[in-house]
Amino acid sequence: MKTVEEIKAAIEAAVPGAGLEIVPNPSPSAQHSLLLRPESAIAVATFLRDDGELALDFLSNVTGVDWLDKEIAEKVKVTRQVSRPVEGGEPGQVQMVEETVEETRKHVQSGYLEVVYHLFSMAKKHGPVVLRMRTENRTDRVELPSFTPVWRSAEFQEREIFDLFGVVFKGHPDLRRLLMWDEFKDHPMRRDYVDPDDFEYEPTAHDEVLKRAQEHNEKQGLGT
Amino acid sequence: MAVDQNLKIELGKQGVFVTTIEELYNWGRRSSIWPMQFGLACCAIEMIATTMARYDLARFGAEVFRPSPRQADMMIISGTVTKKMAPQVVRLYNQMAEPRYVIAMGACAISGGPFKQGYNVLKGIDRYIPVDVHIPGCPPRPEALIQAFMTLQKKIDAQPLTGEGRPRHLDANAPGEFPVPVQGEHDLEPAANKNVWTVPKIIQ
Numbered sequence A: 001m002k003t004v005e006e007i008k009a010a011i012e013a014a015v016p017g018a019g020l021e022i023v024p025n026p027s028p029s030a031q032h033s034l035l036l037r038p039e040s041a042i043a044v045a046t047f048l049r050d051d052g053e054l055a056l057d058f059l060s061n062v063t064g065v066d067w068l069d070k071e072i073a074e075k076v077k078v079t080r081q082v083s084r085p086v087e088g089g090e091p092g093q094v095q096m097v098e099e100t101v102e103e104t105r106k107h108v109q110s111g112y113l114e115v116v117y118h119l120f121s122m123a124k125k126h127g128p129v130v131l132r133m134r135t136e137n138r139t140d141r142v143e144l145p146s147f148t149p150v151w152r153s154a155e156f157q158e159r160e161i162f163d164l165f166g167v168v169f170k171g172h173p174d175l176r177r178l179l180m181w182d183e184f185k186d187h188p189m190r191r192d193y194v195d196p197d198d199f200e201y202e203p204t205a206h207d208e209v210l211k212r213a214q215e216h217n218e219k220q221g222l223g224t
Numbered sequence B: 001m002a003v004d005q006n007l008k009i010e011l012g013k014q015g016v017f018v019t020t021i022e023e024l025y026n027w028g029r030r031s032s033i034w035p036m037q038f039g040l041a042c043c044a045i046e047m048i049a050t051t052m053a054r055y056d057l058a059r060f061g062a063e064v065f066r067p068s069p070r071q072a073d074m075m076i077i078s079g080t081v082t083k084k085m086a087p088q089v090v091r092l093y094n095q096m097a098e099p100r101y102v103i104a105m106g107a108c109a110i111s112g113g114p115f116k117q118g119y120n121v122l123k124g125i126d127r128y129i130p131v132d133v134h135i136p137g138c139p140p141r142p143e144a145l146i147q148a149f150m151t152l153q154k155k156i157d158a159q160p161l162t163g164e165g166r167p168r169h170l171d172a173n174a175p176g177e178f179p180v181p182v183q184g185e186h187d188l189e190p191a192a193n194k195n196v197w198t199v200p201k202i203i204q
Helices: A004-014 A038-050 A154-164 A207-220 B005-013 B021-030 B043-051 B086-095 B106-111 B142-157
Strands: A021-023 A033-035 A058-067 A070-085 A094-109 A112-121 A126-134 A143-145 A168-170 B074-078 B101-105 B133-135
Touching: A004 A021, A004 A033, A004 A038, A038 A126, A038 A143, A058 A126, A058 A154, A154 A168, B021 B142, B043 B074, B043 B101, B043 B106, B043 B142, B074 B086, B074 B106, B101 B106, B101 B142, B106 B133, B133 B142
Parallel strands: A033 A126, A143 A168, B074 B101, B101 B133
Antiparallel strands: A021 A033, A058 A112, A070 A094, A112 A126
């Protein structure tokens, strides 16, 4: 099968302005993935399915990933003017000296929701090719194009991701909750989902459950 | 009123069979408990195995799994009850005719099991409907289900037809219908039927 770089080149030749990026996978499996732009995603997907050489006719898996806001600390070298007393000069006499200081700058990279597609070819017996798409943020701009018109098997899996992560797939024929009930609010697989405090006695509470037990007991005034 | 056991044997030797209405009635009831054909998760596979030739639930008169709640005497809650499924389980129970019995099979059905602290699993079906026999295990072996059957048969046998502890269909004041919980924004509402289940006391 073609490598990710070759697939990227093939897509870019067929779909002008696809704007792909390779997301490297540093692990031994080296399953690098292609990051698609939502605007051109359908054209790329159709190409991957219909291309004679790739013939990726089977969408095996759709996964959701929730990436929270991340604080990134960078060390930057900054030169600045510092006043110093002149050596051997009169007291109080200063001169401006340039000094290089290392500064830690922090900026927040806003979070996003990511959807990962694994494609295989039944005809050519190869795969997987991994595609990714990212939403603009986690709150209000969570729309992505649906691949259901291209691969029918995406239907239920995209519904599940809509249910559990809250990604809205545009062009999906039947976008309803799949696992949770219709009246349910929020998306339980999101990292910042807080479920209602319905903790009950647990004989061997540990880790997350122990934390919940302590929080619950504090609220109830039971002590730990 | 029970018949004296020795007298019964003595009369039996003379070709006279003596019994009570209660004994006869309960013998009839316990010898053909038809379960409802209804499985929820992996425990259902063990339930199916119990009905097949090797374990042969037919020995207990319970081989006829009815596809309709109207014709069933017993419900085996075989598996995880999710919060999405719980209202349907209670509704099916309501549709069964008295006398009716419930076996909660496996860790999930009795307490939520490994999914207890999850956001989508009910912490035991006994919150909404009265359960007669609980079987622990994940999943319980067919022998355990047979044990539960025998426990239930003993329980039916011991039920008097009048007075305290009589079966619900002979008690005009007993509740016939159990409220079906509503699916709310995060959890079922109410979280438990107060008349059926109360929070167990924790002794530390």
